[in-house]
């Protein structure tokens with residue numbers, strides 16, 4: 001039986017459901033030596049801001065049990081250089097591109113949307129309203145429903161109907177479903193779940209916070225159950241809204257778990273640091289698993305964990 005492995009995030013179509021996670025592969029240049037970038041669903045680029053930005057002081061990374069903390073602080077070349085250099089290079093590779101954007105104000109997000117609106121080759125915008133590595137926690141728009149709505153509303157008005165919007169949300173909230181409802185209501189076509197969780201490591205030698213920025217974002221397998229829970233809750237509340245799932249995916253089985261919870265696509269991030277081929281390997285493993293479970297399309301597996309177990313299968317598993 002052939003498997004239709006394609007997926008959609010709102011109006012954007014992708015031939016396969018595995019994506020890079022923003023921030024873990026920059027614009028894909030380092031990964032291109034390991035596999036053709038066009039062979040996965042899309043490259044989600046590192047969140048870009050209006051101006052070039054040096055990021056936070058070092059150290060910026062710390063290993064933690066089953067995970068890592070990063071405190072990069074949205075380092076990047078700024079939108080002009082990104083449009084001039086990174087996008088054309090990705091287009092040349094034949095890669096599909098989801099551009100992640102981040103701003104310090106609602107206006108900055110709208111400015112980025114305006115700059116990107118008519119750039120050819122972009123499949124969707126990921127609007128990162130959840131970066132935890134900012135001086136001012138008030139700037140984590142995704143922690144507040146009113147700010148979340150304001151950003152997405154500004155981006156949607158600027159874009160008109162030009163590009164799909166995927167709003168990237170934070171798990172550091174009491175009720176992620178209410179934030180998802182706000183961004184969808186404001187014009188997001190889908191949501192990316194989840195960004196990192198705010199954490200801290202203290203160096204017991206220096207007896208001070210290890211990271212230059214003191215706090216950082218926790219990623220890796222340690223956060224996967226949090227991501228699966230968030231995906232499950234949002235899919236249950238908003239079953240028609242596509243979800244790009246992420247958080248500690250290391251293999252095809254982990255990706256399948258997110259698909260079953262309700263994700264239409266899965267981003268691979270931290271695993272790439274240990275294995276640059278992680279995304280393509282996870283994609284093959286996922287394909288084999290989806291087929292082995294008897295699905296004829298990836299789409300029919302999305303959200304399968306929400307279905308009631310019928311009495312026959314319940315009996316069989318007793």
Ligand code: SIN
Pocket residue numbers: 023047070071072073074075128130131132133195196217
């Ligand atoms: C960073 O650059 O600090 C990470 C970005 C993010 O987690 O959104």
